[in-house]
Structure formats: structure tokens, C-alpha cells
Amino acid sequence: ELKVEQNPLFLSMQEGKNYTIYCNYSTTSDRLYWYRQDPGKSLESLFVLLSNGAVKQEGRLMASLDTKARLSTLHITAAVHDLSATYFCAVDSLESGTYKYIFGTGTRLKVLA
Amino acid sequence: DVKVTQSSRYLVKRTGEKVFLECVQDMDHENMFWYRQDPGLGLRLIYFSYDVKMKEKGDIPEGYSVSREKKERFSLILESASTNQTSMYLCASSPPLQWKTQYFGPGTRLLVL
Structure with a gap:
């Protein structure tokens, strides 16, 4: 069964600090997706990682993928209040002929001024 | 610009009522998905459709059905x-290709009394 786990589930950090969110998954997928959700709003795509060693960066966020370890990280550099949101990773794969797209439980990030 | 719209932002219904949630996309996408999001459980896939009149059960289909009569519209x-x-x-x-991000609608918050 495909499982996607994120940690931490909650993260409160000071502005200017660095931190990393981890996403572990149980299947052999080479594709991993990161989304952001602001309170009361829907999800929007941040990154799509399509191969082992892939790294994508946008502003203060950088995502990487290690398919051998089945691990993706979302690194936050010098956090600012605007980054406060819930971050989800998701993995898709074919399991027993069935297409699956599974989200992690999300990491709720709060950046304190 | 990519657009997914949902028929209602908020809905209040009574136990036993039949409820229709509609979703329309204007991007000519083949795949459409319905999820529910609950605190602590993340997003869980209810049903998805990869073509008109085609549907597949997700992880929690019990109590739900779907309809896809036109490519742009997917009803829960x-x-x-x-x-x-x-x-x-x-x-x-x-x-249609698996290694693509998903585009989300704004969501419908349903309260069943």
C-alpha cells in the first residue's frame, strides 16, 4: 500500500531561521509533488520533481528528491511570515495496475515575526 | 490561466438529503479528481475519472458516486x-500524462446536520 508521511506535522519558527520539512513515501515512484495551501484556500502547486537527484528552487523554498531513500525535502531559508501555510507532498504511482495519487498529511508552518 | 471552479463554496444540508457537488475545468484536461480534506487526515481521494463516462474508485468511495457526462464537468x-x-x-x-501536477478548485465546505 502506498503511504506518504510528512514530518513534522506542525512547525512554528522565527522569521529569518532555516528549517526542513521531510516527506517519506513507500513506493518506487520517481515523481513527487509539493503543494501549498493557505488557510481557507485551495492547494496550489509549488514543485514537481521528476527524477532522482532533482532539485527545484523558488525564492526561499528549495525541494529535492532522493528516490533511493524514498525521501523528499522542502527546505526553507530565512523564513518570512508570508511562508505561513500548510505544505503537502504527494506521490503518484501505478500499483497493481491502478493509478494512485496519494498526499501526505501536510505540515502546518507558522512563521513568527 | 488554468481554472477549476466548484459550484458552491459553502453548503449546509440535512441528513438523508441527496447532495450534488459540481466541478468544471476549462483546461481540456482528461483527468479529474474528487478529494475530501479533514483535519489530521490530509487529502483522501474519493473518485477520479480519466475520460468522459469513465470513473475509478479512490480510497474512500463509500457513500459517494460520480458522474462525468462531459469532459469539462465532474460531479460528486x-x-x-x-x-x-x-x-x-x-x-x-x-x-493525461501521469507526471503532471494537479490543479485544484477553491473547495466546497459541506456541513451535514
Whole structure:
């Protein structure tokens, strides 16, 4: 069964600090997706990682993928209040002929001024 | 610009009522998805469709059905609403290739009394 786990589930950090969110998954997928959700709003795509060693960066966020370890990280550099949101990773794969797209439980990030 | 719309942002229904949630996308996407989002459980896939009149069960299809009569429209039906179906419902669409991100609608917050 495909499982996607994120940690931490909650993260409160000071502005200017660095931190990393981890996403572990149980299947052999080479594709991993990161989304952001602001309170009361829907999800929007941040990154799509399509191969082992892939790294994508946008502003203060950088995502990487290690398919051998089945691990993706979302690194936050010098956090600012605007980054406060819930971050989800998701993995898709074919399991027993069935297409699956599974989200992690999300990491709720709060950046304190 | 990519657009996924959902028929209602907020909905209040009574136990036993039949509920229709509609989703429309204007991107000519083949794949469409219905999720529910609950605190602590992340997003869970209810049903998805990869073509007109085609549907596949997701992880939690019980108590729900779907309809896809036209490519741009994907409806979620609660045959007889129950209180445990109170949730945020999110619709998404994606192009046919598996390694693509999903585009989400704004969500419908459903309360079943």
C-alpha cells in the first residue's frame, strides 16, 4: 500500500531561521509533488520533481528528491511570515495496475515575526 | 490561466438529503479528481475519472458516486448525506500524462446536520 508521511506535522519558527520539512513515501515512484495551501484556500502547486537527484528552487523554498531513500525535502531559508501555510507532498504511482495519487498529511508552518 | 471552479463554496444540508457537488475545468484536461480534506487526515481521494463516462474508485468511495457526462464537468453525488460526510471537498484536474501536477478548485465546505 502506498503511504506518504510528512514530518513534522506542525512547525512554528522565527522569521529569518532555516528549517526542513521531510516527506517519506513507500513506493518506487520517481515523481513527487509539493503543494501549498493557505488557510481557507485551495492547494496550489509549488514543485514537481521528476527524477532522482532533482532539485527545484523558488525564492526561499528549495525541494529535492532522493528516490533511493524514498525521501523528499522542502527546505526553507530565512523564513518570512508570508511562508505561513500548510505544505503537502504527494506521490503518484501505478500499483497493481491502478493509478494512485496519494498526499501526505501536510505540515502546518507558522512563521513568527 | 488554468481554472477549476466548484459550484458552491459553502453548503449546509440535512441528513438523508441527496447532495450534488459540481466541478468544471476549462483546461481540456482528461483527468479529474474528487478529494475530501479533514483535519489530521490530509487529502483522501474519493473518485477520479480519466475520460468522459469513465470513473475509478479512490480510497474512500463509500457513500459517494460520480458522474462525468462531459469532459469539462465532474460531479460528486452524496446519495444520502450523513453527518460523517461533513468535510471540505476539493476537485482537481490534470492532463493525461501521469507526471503532471494537479490543479485544484477553491473547495466546497459541506456541513451535514
